[in-house]
Amino acid sequence: MGNKNKNKGKRFNHNNTHKGRNQNHGKGWNRVVEEAFPAYDDGHRLDRQNESTKTMAHRSNADNGAIPKGSGHGVRSYENQRQVNEYCQKQAKVSSTPSGSRSGNAKAEGGPKLDRNHFGDKERNNKGDREKAPHKSKCLECNVMPTSYCTKCLQWVCDDCARTDHYYSGCNLTSKAEAINQMKKDSVQKACLRRDTMERLLTELGAYDMQLDAFRLTMQTAFECTRKEKGRVDAMLHNGQARKRSINEALQSLENSVNFPESQSGLQELEQFVNEGKRWASSSNILDLKTFSHTTKHILLSSAHMMKMANSEDKTPGMILVSQTVHDKTLLSRMNVEGGRILVYSLAEMDTVPQGTIALPFTSIKSCIDKASALGFLEISCRGKFLGRVLIRMLGDTLRGRQFLMMCTGEAGPSFCNTHFHRVWSKSRPGESIWGGDYEKGDGSGGSTVLKVSNNEKSVPASKHMAVKAGLVSGSYENENPRTIFRVYTKDDVKPQRKSHSSYNSMYNAHSFSKEENIAKDTSAFGMVENGLDVFETALICDNITEVVIHACGVVIEAQ
Ligand SMILES: [Zn+2]
Ligand SMILES: [Zn+2]
Numbered sequence: 301m302g303n304k305n306k307n308k309g310k311r312f313n314h315n316n317t318h319k320g321r322n323q324n325h326g327k328g329w330n331r332v333v334e335e336a337f338p339a340y341d342d343g344h345r346l347d348r349q350n351e352s353t354k355t356m357a358h359r360s361n362a363d364n365g366a367i368p369k370g371s372g373h374g375v376r377s378y379e380n381q382r383q384v385n386e387y388c389q390k391q392a393k394v395s396s397t398p399s400g401s402r403s404g405n406a407k408a409e410g411g412p413k414l415d416r417n418h419f420g421d422k423e424r425n426n427k428g429d430r431e432k433a434p435h436k437s438k439c440l441e442c443n444v445m446p447t448s449y450c451t452k453c454l455q456w457v458c459d460d461c462a463r464t465d466h467y468y469s470g471c472n473l474t475s476k477a478e479a480i481n482q483m484k485k486d487s488v489q490k491a492c493l494r495r496d497t498m499e500r501l502l503t504e505l506g507a508y509d510m511q512l513d514a515f516r517l518t519m520q521t522a523f524e525c526t527r528k529e530k531g532r533v534d535a536m537l538h539n540g541q542a543r544k545r546s547i548n549e550a551l552q553s554l555e556n557s558v559n560f561p562e563s564q565s566g567l568q569e570l571e572q573f574v575n576e577g578k579r580w581a582s583s584s585n586i587l588d589l590k591t592f593s594h595t596t597k598h599i600l601l602s603s604a605h606m607m608k609m610a611n612s613e614d615k616t617p618g619m620i621l622v623s624q625t626v627h628d629k630t631l632l633s634r635m636n637v638e639g640g641r642i643l644v645y646s647l648a649e650m651d652t653v654p655q656g657t658i659a660l661p662f663t664s665i666k667s668c669i670d671k672a673s674a675l676g677f678l679e680i681s682c683r684g685k686f687l688g689r690v691l692i693r694m695l696g697d698t699l700r701g702r703q704f705l706m707m708c709t710g711e712a713g714p715s716f717c718n719t720h721f722h723r724v725w726s727k728s729r730p731g732e733s734i735w736g737g738d739y740e741k742g743d744g745s746g747g748s749t750v751l752k753v754s755n756n757e758k759s760v761p762a763s764k765h766m767a768v769k770a771g772l773v774s775g776s777y778e779n780e781n782p783r784t785i786f787r788v789y790t791k792d793d794v795k796p797q798r799k800s801h802s803s804y805n806s807m808y809n810a811h812s813f814s815k816e817e818n819i820a821k822d823t824s825a826f827g828m829v830e831n832g833l834d835v836f837e838t839a840l841i842c843d844n845i846t847e848v849v850i851h852a853c854g855v856v857i858e859a860q
Contacts, residue, residue: 731793
């Protein structure tokens with residue numbers, strides 16, 4: 301039986317590629333199948349054949365370049381015709397000759413693709429025919445019923461292939477029944493594990509679903525409560541303004557009173573208004589603003605995350621766009637969720653607004669940002685090549701810092717987006733710095749201020765007095781209306797005795813340096829590069845610094 305199979309297998313292969321040498325030339329394909337599946341009657345065999353042509357024949361032919369001969373079975377003939385066609389196409393590809401048909405030629409047979417899958421002449425001569433596995437262990441693909449399974453090679457093999465191909469040390473043959481049983485056991489175990497994991501996930505998802513419901517309902521309640529509270533506060537604001545006006549008017553009339561009765565009634569009136577003002581003040585409770593800012597930020601972060609996750613499964617993804625009206629124009633900006641934070645890109649005019657967009661007023665973004673420690677970002681490229689993203693942290697609340705953030709968000713109209721750097725100072729020397737931020741002229745002569753300092757903001761310092769250090773970001777030097785120009789130091793500007801300020805924290809205390817003569821200071825500092833200083837180092841390699849462009853900018857909303 302073994303030898304018979306072997307010959308048959310050989311014939312099967314050689315039928316196609318070495319057919320001239322085939323001694324059993326007259327044996328048909330159906331005969332091969334009969335021998336391959338001796339236990340099956342004709343009907344079964346046809347089924348089996350159908351099944352195998354569906355699942356395996358295609359791969360088998362692709363691998364072996366086999367052309368099974370036609371047979372009496374209709375389905376099989378059809379398949380075989382297809383296989384012949386495939387083979388012809390393949391031959392044509394391999395040999396690039398139009399004669400790549402069943403008759404074949406030496407060139408095509410010797411092609412590298414065929415050699416890999418067939419017993420090449422060379423190998424055959426060296427080792428002899430008898431030692432060859434008839435199906436090269438592709439017994440299933442060759443429609444030969446396997447008898448055992450090699451657990452090392454993970455192959456179903458017939459007796460002959462088992463004997464010739466799997467008698468090496470390391471190969472481990474098990475009987476068909478044993479192998480199937482083992483496979484069943486493994487599959488069952490795998491399925492049970494998967495099912496258990498899914499069960500755990502289902503429990504988690506169920507809890508998440510309930511949490512989402514709770515969140516949504518709480519948010520609805522919060523919405524109602526906020527609306528009510530806003531009604532109270534609006535009324536109080538209105539009331540307070542009126543009371544203030546009354547006191548002013550009473551003061552005026554008292555001042556204008558010329559006789560005793562006028563003065564007396566004026567005094568009474570004023571006292572009445574003062575008392576009313578006192579009552580008003582005592583009822584003007586407000587909740588902690590910081591808590592609100594924190595809550596708003598977390599709700600925004602959660603919302604952006606939920607939107608991102610929901611979008612991944614949705615054919616019509618929604619989008620949250622930040623909107624702000626500047627000079628009667630609606631500016632929009634996109635938000636990107638990245639890890640535990642949101643990048644809010646600069647506002648700009650947008651031609652088309654995608655469907656399903658939710659517009660979030662920019663004030664919501666602003667309420668999440670603590671000016672004193674806000675994080676701005678610049679995305680930098682050179683000649684169209686993305687160099688990286690630079691994160692710049694504000695060093696406390698300063699007017700120059702506020703302006704820098706306004707230029708990152710574009711909330712006042714202009715932004716740093718699509719502006720370029722214009723100058724490098726002290727190149728390759730201590731205190732080296734790169735200048736940018738001129739949104740008007742691009743050469744450092746423009747960059748009119750976008751700040752509108754109200755009376756309440758007069759107490760905010762213009763900038764910080766800081767020792768120069770790589771990463772320090774400072775503004776232009778004007779005392780009044782500082783321009784949007786900024787510079788980033790890329791090298792320290794300190795002389796040898798640096799030990800006295802080794803602590804990073806001391807950087808924030810300008811006084812600790814005042815005694816030191818050797819340290820250069822910048823009086824208009826406002827920020828520090830937190831990440832991406834190397835981007836500037838790469839940018840500085842660019843011959844022409846004006847080719848280094850801020851192609852995107854914005855602010856980061858962080859979880860903490
Ligand atoms: Zn075999
Ligand atoms: Zn093996």
